[in-house]
Amino acid sequence: MPDLVPLSRALISVSDKTGLTELGRALADRGVELLSTGGSAKALREAGLAVTDVAEATGFPEMMDGRVKTLHPVIHGGLLALRDDPAHLAAMEAHGIAGIDLLVVNLYPFEATVARGAEWDEVIENIDIGGPAMIRAAAKNHGFVTTVVDVEDYAALLVELDTHEGRTSEAFRRTMAQRAYGRTAAYDAAVSTWMAGAIGEPAPRRRAVAGTLAQTMRYGENPHQGAAFYTDGSNRPGVATAQQHQGKALSYNNINDTDAAFELVSEFADAPPTCVIVKHANPCGVAQGESLAEAYGRAFDCDRVSAFGGIVALNRPLDRATAEAITGIFTEVVIAPGADDAAREIFAGKKNLRLLTTAGLGDAEAPGLVWRQVSGGYLVQDRDAGRLDPASLQIVTKRRPSEAEMADLLFAWTVGKHVKSNAIVYVKDGATVGIGAGQMSRVDSTRIAARKALDMAAAIGLDAAPTEGSVVASDAFFPFPDGLIAAAEAGARAVIQPGGAMRDADVIAAADDxxxxxxxTGRRHFRH
Incomplete structure (x- = not known):
């Protein structure tokens, strides 16, 4: 297998015409013969380039609305023939097959067709057959054939040709072959995933997932771990699609924490100004206010210690007053659905602060899948989507919550959905005042949240515990009365929880006492 292979003949068949004529002209200028199909050939001719139609090369017309055009031995023989195998060369000569040294193909826009909500028949018509077949053939024969499937690789191809006097190196062809197989794998994954959803198959026999590299990272959760960030092409508002205005590249932990913050604040799309502060993927303060600045201040007062170096997410565009408040301490990332010029000017003086803006908030009720790797496999589940219907709530105690308490209970419940289990959230007047996360015992989460609230009271000079007169949410049922009693001792006056424990009667009796x-609620929100 040779290292350097000259390019004398190229087959170009692209759906995305970006950069097509520039590439065609650059290849022609280097003496490469152009072979093409349909719209690609038309575009190249209109640019004044000499092009041979695939139909002319095969002696077989395009047919069946273009479904059959490149599926022919003249094409696949030209891609697959081993140029150092005498038998292959003899077969090429006997059947009039000319070699194809370069394949440039990008596929029918299947993913985009699905994304715009097309009907079944149109989606099916946008499943490319000839393209993947040619790509796989050319990539397999990378010892002699260069395969390019991404517009962003056109420039690299031309640099390669200039570097090696019209030839490509084996290393370059191998790299392009790997990218080619990655593209066809991602394409097939998109098709199979769409079809499973379209036919209502919740657990297909084989499930594939694909992503596109967005960022390589210095390291993962820890410096000894390599890491990279991939996007799934869904265009859901969030950290993957946000615009970064300033600051160094996001780290692995930044992205994980920012996603947690943004997904929580997206629960409050239709709410008053709301601020979420996250540390290590758990909210350490969530609050609403008359303004974003007020909401930030109230969230900050839940746990000022943890907020240092945290992530801030807002449900409104960032404004000057809020930006000024946030810059009072070190903050890693701020993400919001927009930011005004004054806010961006203030942030510009904080070079280590990343500002991300999104095209709106995420849809908290949108369906989707969550993947988690385990040894030897994956767990796949539906997103914990949807909202609690207040009409479905069951009041089980003698005392009914007041209107204000009910509002706080629903707020606490929403926050608790995004706290690692076991989760306990104290709320008072639309702001968290204590959060207990990730404990093995629910009673420990209850006590830790109350203890942190007392610590903050001392730090900011409050006369009474912030949990006095609060409400409390538990992401899962209280298995024994002890956790509920601990919440009552901290001053909570109302509780929201799923119910369903064997000792519900004992817990209800303790609440009444x-x-x-x-x-x-009849629904739990474990988040492990």
Whole structure:
């Protein structure tokens, strides 16, 4: 297998015409014969380039609305023939097959067709057959054939040709072959995933997932771990599609935490100004206010210690007053659906602060899948989407929650959905005042949240515990009365929890004895 292979004949068949004529002209200027199909050939001719139609080369017309045009031995023989095998060369000569040294193909826009909500028949017509077949053939024969499937690689191809006097190196062809197979794999994954959803198959026998590299990283969660960030092409508003205005590249942990913050704040798309502060993927403060600045201040007062070096997510465009408040401490990332010029000017003086803006908030009710790797496999589940219907709540205690308490209970419940289990969230007047996350015991989460609230009270000079007169949410049921009693001792006056424990009667009795109002949701929100 030779290292350097000259290019004398190229087959170009692209759906995305970006850069097509420039590439065609550059190849022609280097003496490469152009072979093409349909719209690609038309565009090249209109640019004044000499092009041979595939139909002319095969002696067989395009037919069946273009479904059959490149599926022919003259094409695949030209791609697959081993140029150092006498038998292959004899077969090429006997059947009039000319070699194809370069294949430039990008595929029918299947993913874009699905994304715009096309009907079944149109989606099916946008499943490319000839393109993947040629790509796989050319990539297999990378010892002699160069395969290019991405517009962004056109420039690299031309640099390669200039570097090696019209030839490509084996290393370059191998790199292009790997990218080619990555593209066809991603394409097939998109087709199979769409079809599974379209026919209502929740657990297909084989499930594939694909992504496009967005960023390589210095390291992962820890410096000894390599890492990279891939996007899935869904265009859902969030960290993957946000515009970064300043600051160094996001780290692995930045992206993970920013996603957690943005997904939580997206629960409050139709709410008053809301701020979420996240640290290590858990909210350490969530609050609403008359303004974003007020919301930020109230969220900050939940846990000022943890907020240092945290992630801030907002449900409104960032404004000057909020930017000024945020820059009062070190913050890693701020993400919001926009930012005004004054806010961006203030942030510009903080070179290590990343500002991300999005095209709106995420849809908290949108379906989707969550993947988690385990040893030897993957767990796949539906996103914890949807909202709690207040009409479905069951009040199980003698005392009913007041209107203000019910509003706080629903707020606490929404926040608790995004706290690692076991999760306990105290809320008062539309702001978290204590959060207990990730403990092995629910009663420990209850006590930790109350303890942190007392610490903040001392730090900011409050006379009473912030949890006094609060409500509390638990992401799963209280298995025993002890956790509920601990919440009552911290001053909570109302509780929201799923219910469904074997000892629900004991927990309800304890709530009645403490004068608490308690609401059952019938739904839990474990987040491990």
């Amino acid at each position: 403490a004068g608490l109002a308690m609401v059952f």
